[in-house]
Amino acid sequence: MTIHTIAPRSGVAFRMSQGQRLTVIDPEGEQVSDLVAFNAHDTDEWLSSGRSLDYASTFLLTTGDTLYSNRSSPMFVIGRDDVGRHDFLLAPCSKEMFARLYGHTEPHRGCFGNLAAALAPHGIDPDRIPTAFNVFMNVQVDGATGTLSVEPPLSRPGDATTFEARMDLIVALTACSAGMSNNFRFKPIQYSIA
Amino acid sequence: MTIHTIAPRSGVAFRMSQGQRLTVIDPEGEQVSDLVAFNAHDTDEWLSSGRSLDYASTFLLTTGDTLYSNRSSPMFVIGRDDVGRHDFLLAPCSKEMFARLYGHTEPHRGCFGNLAAALAPHGIDPDRIPTAFNVFMNVQVDGATGTLSVEPPLSRPGDATTFEARMDLIVALTACSAGMSNNFRFKPIQYSIA
Numbered sequence: 001m002t003i004h005t006i007a008p009r010s011g012v013a014f015r016m017s018q019g020q021r022l023t024v025i026d027p028e029g030e031q032v033s034d035l036v037a038f039n040a041h042d043t044d045e046w047l048s049s050g051r052s053l054d055y056a057s058t059f060l061l062t063t064g065d066t067l068y069s070n071r072s073s074p075m076f077v078i079g080r081d082d083v084g085r086h087d088f089l090l091a092p093c094s095k096e097m098f099a100r101l102y103g104h105t106e107p108h109r110g111c112f113g114n115l116a117a118a119l120a121p122h123g124i125d126p127d128r129i130p131t132a133f134n135v136f137m138n139v140q141v142d143g144a145t146g147t148l149s150v151e152p153p154l155s156r157p158g159d160a161t162t163f164e165a166r167m168d169l170i171v172a173l174t175a176c177s178a179g180m181s182n183n184f185r186f187k188p189i190q191y192s193i194a
Numbered sequence: 195m196t197i198h199t200i201a202p203r204s205g206v207a208f209r210m211s212q213g214q215r216l217t218v219i220d221p222e223g224e225q226v227s228d229l230v231a232f233n234a235h236d237t238d239e240w241l242s243s244g245r246s247l248d249y250a251s252t253f254l255l256t257t258g259d260t261l262y263s264n265r266s267s268p269m270f271v272i273g274r275d276d277v278g279r280h281d282f283l284l285a286p287c288s289k290e291m292f293a294r295l296y297g298h299t300e301p302h303r304g305c306f307g308n309l310a311a312a313l314a315p316h317g318i319d320p321d322r323i324p325t326a327f328n329v330f331m332n333v334q335v336d337g338a339t340g341t342l343s344v345e346p347p348l349s350r351p352g353d354a355t356t357f358e359a360r361m362d363l364i365v366a367l368t369a370c371s372a373g374m375s376n377n378f379r380f381k382p383i384q385y386s387i388a
Binding site for chain 2: 050051053060091130131143147148
């Protein structure tokens with residue numbers, strides 16, 4: 001099985017067939033990978049955080065949970081999950097986000113820019129990028145006050161999470177570019193498809 | 195100032211100009227209104243839960259908080275807010291949702307169907323409908339377990355929340371169709387624009 005590496009602060013896109021398994025690996029630990037997906041045969045169907053959270057009745061999705069499309073169709077089921085803590089609330093980091101929240105004057109294009117560049121050859125416009133499933137991202141939620149705080153991921157070197165495709169998909173995946181999300185050391189992400 | 199009424203289990207869409215204020219009123223109490231918005235001059239720009247939650251660093255948005263577009267532009271700022279409890283996590287109720295979560299065999303088209311019908315004359319496709327800002331919807335969040343539970347709204351008869359438009363907008367608004375969201379009595383919603 002080929003292991004692909006996504007260089008730090010970059011992204012890729014690829015096709016998957018229904019029934020295939022995508023394994024996202026954190027080779028060094030404490031890194032995040034933003035994942036979005038589209039129906040390979042009709043890219044107007046997209047991975048929907050709002051649908052998935054509603055059907056799961058939890059914001060913490062892990063083994064056995066389904067990720068749904070905007071049309072309520074299963075796109076993935078989560079298989080083996082070494083980490084069990086992912087985020088599905090926050091939009092991908094972007095140059096606007098780095099300027100606004102980090103005060104960067106020459107902001108990186110972020111996961112959003114990396115997803116957009118990776119999806120362009122598949123004919124998917126940046127405005128179609130939804131809230132990502134942020135693999136390994138650790139957003140702590142205070143249910144009483146509402147506060148969302150981005151903490152270092154719980155993933156240790158070699159930890160992995162598997163996603164079983166329930167339809168033919170175009171998937172985009174990043175090695176995250178936001179310091180706060182990866183404990184301020186930019187690292188690669190690895191993945192395999194089987 | 196004209197007060198418009200949205201009949202129970204229905205929806206409307208309208209244009210707003212930058213600087214106008216939309217006031218959403220719950221005339222009978224314990225009712226929810228799903229709100230989505232698009233840039234009136236470029237409907238590829240849409241209200242984004244993921245961007246708004248990231249910039250606010252809270253899932254409980256109220257007076258003074260900004261609702262952002264997918265392009266990180268302010269669409270609304272929340273003004274007066276009698277209730278202070280709204281949801282920005284869950285997708286609009288839909289026929290698929292009523293079938294899946296409520297077991298309905300002849301499901302209502304829900305807020306999603308009502309938003310789609312109201313937005314069609316504005317040239318906005320159903321696949322472009324994002325996670326709504328669910329005015330008055332009371333989703334309790336358990337930060338430790340992740341559990342999301344839909345509870346009766348905290349709104350009392352006559353309570354209102356105001357949204358100040360920060361760009362020219364196409365807005366769609368519903369009187370919610372989901373029993374769990376409105377304590378199992380379908381009621382109207384009212385609104386005014388000033």
